[in-house]
Amino acid sequence: MALWHKIKQFFSALDKWNKEELTEMHERELMELEHIFALVNFGVVLGLPMPPLHITGELLPYLDDELQLLFNRLENSLDPIGELFSIFSID
Numbered sequence: 853m854a855l856w857h858k859i860k861q862f863f864s865a866l867d868k869w870n871k872e873e874l875t876e877m878h879e880r881e882l883m884e885l886e887h888i889f890a891l892v893n894f895g896v897v898l899g900l901p902m903p904p905l906h907i908t909g910e911l912l913p914y915l916d917d918e919l920q921l922l923f924n925r926l927e928n929s930l931d932p933i934g935e936l937f938s939i940f941s942i943d
Contacts, residue, residue, distance in 0.1 A: 890918045 893911055896902040912919075928934050 886918075890915060894918075 889911070891898075891900070892903060893908055893915055902908070924938070928938065
């Protein structure tokens with residue numbers, strides 16, 4: 853019985869480790885896809901060819917977080933200390 857219990861614990865720990873690794877891999881992949889998505893839509897700033905406007909317009913609602921980040925950085929670009937305080941959420 854003890855051997856069976858240890859084998860069961862081993863495979864349980866292995867399953868848990870695999871799930872954690874897969875979750876981290878999917879999170880990294882999602883982050884990379886978001887970066888590629890933003891690059892496709894804002895690549896014209898870097899000199900990349902722009903996708904057709906009707907496609908870009910349809911995709912803009914999905915870039916809400918990136919647009920907020922862009923506008924916040926533009927707003928705080930002349931105030932580096934204010935940006936530092938905004939990172940620490942000091943009111």
